[in-house]
Amino acid sequence: xxxxxxxxxxxxxxxxCQPDDDNQQPETPxxxxxxxxxxxxxxxxxxxxxxxxxxxxxxxxxxxxxRAYGYLGIAAYESVVYGIPGxxxxxxxxxxxxxxxxxxxxxxxxYNWALVCNSASAAMMRHMFGGNLxxxxxxxxxxxxxxxxxxxxxNVSPEIQDRSVAYGVALAEALYQISTTDGGHESYLxxxxxxxxxxxxxxxxxxxxxxxxxxxxxxxxxxxxxxDIAARTQPGAxxxxxxxxxxxxxxxxxxxxNQVNNNVExxxxxxKYWADDPFTTCTPAGHTFxxxxxxxxxxxxxxxxxxxxxxxxxxxxxxxxxxxxxxKYDYMLIRPVxxxxxxxxxxxxxxxxxxxxxxxxxxxxxEIGAGTKIMAHLFANNSSGDYTFTDxxxxxxxxxxxTFDNFYTMAEECALSRYYAGIHxxxxxxxxxxxxxxxxxxxxxxxxxxxxxx
Amino acid sequence: xxxxxxxxxxxTFCYCLTACGPQNRQENQNWPxxxxxxxxxxxxxxxxxxxxxxxxxxxxxxxxSLSNRADTSFSSETAGxxxxxxxxxxxxxxxxxxxxxxxxxxxxxVMSDLDPVQKRSFNxxxxxxxxxxxCDNGDQF
Numbered sequence: 001x002x003x004x005x006x007x008x009x010x011x012x013x014x015x016x017c018q019p020d021d022d023n024q025q026p027e028t029p030x031x032x033x034x035x036x037x038x039x040x041x042x043x044x045x046x047x048x049x050x051x052x053x054x055x056x057x058x059x060x061x062x063x064x065x066x067r068a069y070g071y072l073g074i075a076a077y078e079s080v081v082y083g084i085p086g087x088x089x090x091x092x093x094x095x096x097x098x099x100x101x102x103x104x105x106x107x108x109x110x111y112n113w114a115l116v117c118n119s120a121s122a123a124m125m126r127h128m129f130g131g132n133l134x135x136x137x138x139x140x141x142x143x144x145x146x147x148x149x150x151x152x153x154x155n156v157s158p159e160i161q162d163r164s165v166a167y168g169v170a171l172a173e174a175l176y177q178i179s180t181t182d183g184g185h186e187s188y189l190x191x192x193x194x195x196x197x198x199x200x201x202x203x204x205x206x207x208x209x210x211x212x213x214x215x216x217x218x219x220x221x222x223x224x225x226x227x228d229i230a231a232r233t234q235p236g237a238x239x240x241x242x243x244x245x246x247x248x249x250x251x252x253x254x255x256x257x258n259q260v261n262n263n264v265e266x267x268x269x270x271x272k273y274w275a276d277d278p279f280t281t282c283t284p285a286g287h288t289f290x291x292x293x294x295x296x297x298x299x300x301x302x303x304x305x306x307x308x309x310x311x312x313x314x315x316x317x318x319x320x321x322x323x324x325x326x327x328k329y330d331y332m333l334i335r336p337v338x339x340x341x342x343x344x345x346x347x348x349x350x351x352x353x354x355x356x357x358x359x360x361x362x363x364x365x366x367e368i369g370a371g372t373k374i375m376a377h378l379f380a381n382n383s384s385g386d387y388t389f390t391d392x393x394x395x396x397x398x399x400x401x402x403t404f405d406n407f408y409t410m411a412e413e414c415a416l417s418r419y420y421a422g423i424h425x426x427x428x429x430x431x432x433x434x435x436x437x438x439x440x441x442x443x444x445x446x447x448x449x450x451x452x453x454x
Numbered sequence: 455x456x457x458x459x460x461x462x463x464x465x466t467f468c469y470c471l472t473a474c475g476p477q478n479r480q481e482n483q484n485w486p487x488x489x490x491x492x493x494x495x496x497x498x499x500x501x502x503x504x505x506x507x508x509x510x511x512x513x514x515x516x517x518x519s520l521s522n523r524a525d526t527s528f529s530s531e532t533a534g535x536x537x538x539x540x541x542x543x544x545x546x547x548x549x550x551x552x553x554x555x556x557x558x559x560x561x562x563x564v565m566s567d568l569d570p571v572q573k574r575s576f577n578x579x580x581x582x583x584x585x586x587x588x589c590d591n592g593d594q595f
Contacts, residue, residue, distance in 0.1 A: 210517040353514045388570040396554035398503030
């Protein structure tokens with residue numbers, strides 16, 4: 001009994017000597033805690049909110065949404081980069097963000113990187129949706145920021161909180177100012193970049209629905225994050241246009257026609273699953289970010305890994321759209337639905353509506369290709385992209401979740417979905433995927449990202 | 455010997471209870487969520503998804519027929535049809551956004567502790583339950 005009493009008394013004494021929570025002094029660390037010591041959950045929540053706001057904000061069509069995601073990802077990374085040992089800022093590494101153009105933390109001062117990231121992310125979102133941000137969505141960003149500030153700032157001294165918040169806001173402001181010169185500033189106000197100069201030719205895109213003007217015809221001139229990425233990843237010419245029934249081009253169109261008319265139920269499901277129409281979902285780039293976010297959450301990713309991953313994906317998606325839109329408007333290729341109605345069957349209907357821009361190459365294929373390279377790099381067990389995961393992101397829109405055992409299998413299914421839907425020729429998808437893979441590879445290889453992130 | 459018989463009888467009774475339980479027992483078991491409620495939400499999401507695509511198709515076909523007409527005058531009847539469709543689209547979208555948030559939050563909770571095999575199993579259970587309710591219209595939603 002005596003033997004038991006001694007340790008018990010010791011435990012009671014230890015407990016009694018713990019400081020009372022109510023009287024605890026705020027944290028005053030000697031140095032800033034590393035970025036990897038924080039959870040990435042709150043950053044994932046910002047990307048969930050980004051998705052919600054993209055789908056409810058006027059003008060947020062796929063090109064414009066990809067750019068907004070891009071800057072949010074970069075803001076997240078830059079806000080925590082000085083808390084990652086050996087990491088390098090993107091300043092001086094990517095287009096528009098010159099060395100010395102971003103504020104830096106004051107040497108010797110303590111920062112809470114989660115709080116920096118919180119305020120930078122919120123400020124960047126407010127900037128990117130600008131004048132089209134509704135009061136309701138602005139309130140959602142404000143609430144998210146305040147909620148995070150309360151949680152992440154608990155037990156952090158007011159000085160560190162203020163310094164961290166001010167640094168995050170300054171960083172977002174600097175990035176926003178840089179964004180205003182990239183060619184996509186406030187593009188949500190005129191997604192059609194009118195006036196548009198029409199080209200009259202048989203091969204040329206014509207409107208496929210109520211929308212007369214094509215989306216973002218000048219997007220290819222936007223400054224990309226990777227220097228000259230659009231020119232470097234161009235695929236070359238498509239199969240020569242011809243209306244001759246014996247031509248290869250006619251065969252491509254006939255292939256789409258036959259596929260659409262013989263789709264099985266699973267193919268129609270796939271076509272709709274990956275459609276990711278604006279204002280219903282958060283666009284194709286948003287879907288890819290949703291998958292990334294889910295995989296990060298499932299692996300309990302730290303703020304370090306989350307911020308690096310979001311920046312990689314942000315650069316990849318933004319640049320994939322610029323590259324893809326260059327080929328679209330360089331070639332101005334007619335959509336399958338228009339060609340088929342003119343030369344094969346005037347009664348032809350696609351599975352879903354065709355978006356208002358030219359065919360070659362496929363935007364879905366290019367963006368998923370770029371995103372796949374990033375996700376394979378971050379999560380796959382080997383270079384073949386093997387990784388088993390279930391994409392839960394479309395359940396919210398009434399689809400059954402889809403399970404994949406390999407990232408590239410997922411990318412190919414997304415690309416194929418456009419063929420099943422009758423939206424794209426197979427060449428648009430195959431070439432688009434390769435373009436996307438090239439963009440993704442460039443993002444991974446041409447930027448000095450931190451290694452061994454946790 | 456008498457005790458053994460009682461044990462055998464008890465064992466047989468328990469086995470029968472398990473074997474003769476409701477068919478959806480496997481769908482519901484062990485998932486950290488109100489499964490039936492989730493299926494109800496999911497069924498509604500399927501209905502909304504079908505409505506969205508149906509409205510989009512109607513708008514597409516209406517616009518197609520407008521562009522194919524030699525007479526491009528915009529009749530009040532067509533304008534009325536379009537107005538009605540856009541109104542319906544807004545209503546469906548609004549409900550869809552709210553429902554999407556609810557489902558996403560539920561799914562985040564339920565999935566956070568499942569490994570990839572369990573997730574696959576959960577999704578199979580959802581598919582079976584949705585099919586049992588008949589809200590997938592027989593297609594692979």
